[in-house]
Every structure is written in structure tokens, then in C-alpha cells.
Amino acid sequence: APNKVPQSLYDEIGGMPTVEAITDNLINEISFNETIYRYFKKTNIRRFREKFIEHLCVNTGGPCIYTGDTMLRVHQGQNISETDFNLIVDLLVNAMKKAGLTYTQQNQVLKVLAPMRVEILYK
Numbered sequence: 464a465p466n467k468v469p470q471s472l473y474d475e476i477g478g479m480p481t482v483e484a485i486t487d488n489l490i491n492e493i494s495f496n497e498t499i500y501r502y503f504k505k506t507n508i509r510r511f512r513e514k515f516i517e518h519l520c521v522n523t524g525g526p527c528i529y530t531g532d533t534m535l536r537v538h539q540g541q542n543i544s545e546t547d548f549n550l551i552v553d554l555l556v557n558a559m560k561k562a563g564l565t566y567t568q569q570n571q572v573l574k575v576l577a578p579m580r581v582e583i584l585y586k
């Protein structure tokens with residue numbers, strides 16, 4: 464039997480269809496969460512979807528190019544609290560569960576995104 468080649472997290476979770484499913488589930492979760500939806504009232508959701516997919520793809524080791532703005536720039540002026548950051552993380556976990564990620568895979572994604580909080584909080 465061929466050796467198992469180590470894959471990226473991106474490949475392991477199912478590649479682009481899964482990244483798209485996570486993003487669509489997240490947008491759905493955001494639309495039903497009053498606290499978080501407040502932030503997105505003026506957002507172009509088409510753009511958000513496109514950039515979030517690219518971002519998640521790149522950050523899980525996928526073959527994409529991120530064409531959005533820096534995390535600092537995008538979230539600047541929103542004064543995002545720790546509570547609301549944690550709320551988005553909860554929504555993202557729901558989105559990943561619905562997309563079929565295992566508990567381990569969910570944690571691997573969170574581990575990549577968690578350090579970005581310093582660029583996002585209270586700006």
C-alpha cells in the first residue's frame with residue numbers, strides 16, 4: 464500500500480467545497496445572531512464571503528491567494544470586544560460542525576485563527 468502522504472489541513476477537511484460550506488454556514492449563523500449581525504449591517508456580504516473563503520483557504524494551507532485587506536485594517540474602527548470575538552468563534556464552531564469537521568479539525572482551524580485576535584480586538 465502507498466505511504467500516506469501528509470496533507471494540508473485544507474485537503475484533510477475536504478478542500479474548497481468544505482471551505483465554502485463553512486463560510487456559508489458562518490454567514491447564516493451571523494445573520495441569526497443579533498449581537499454579531501450589528502457589526503455586519505453595512506457589509507457587502509458578497510465581498511465578505513469571497514474574502515473569507517480565500518482567507519480560510521490560505522490559512523489552512525490551501526492553494527489560494529488572499530486578496531482582502533489585513534485583519535487590522537478590516538476590523539479597525541469597530542472596537543470589537545473580547546466577548547464578541549468569542550461569540551464569533553462560537554458561531555464559527557457551529558459552522559464547522561455543520562460542515563462535518565471533526566472536533567480535532569475544528570480545533571486545528573481555531574489554532575490557526577486564534578493568534579489573529581491581537582489584530583482584531585479593540586481597534
Ligand code: HEM
Binds near residue numbers: 506515518
Ligand atoms: C479569527 C477571527 C476573525 C477572522 C479570521 C475574520 C476574518 C475576516 C475577513 C477575511 C474579512 C473580509 C476582509 C475583506 O473584506 O477584505 C472580515 C470582515 C469583517 N469582519 Fe472579521 N474576522 C474575525 C473576527 C471578527 C469579529 C470578532 C468581528 C465582530 C464581532 C468581525 C467583524 C467583521 C466585519 C463587520 C467585517 C466586514 C467589514 C466591512 O464591511 O468592510 N470579524 N473578517
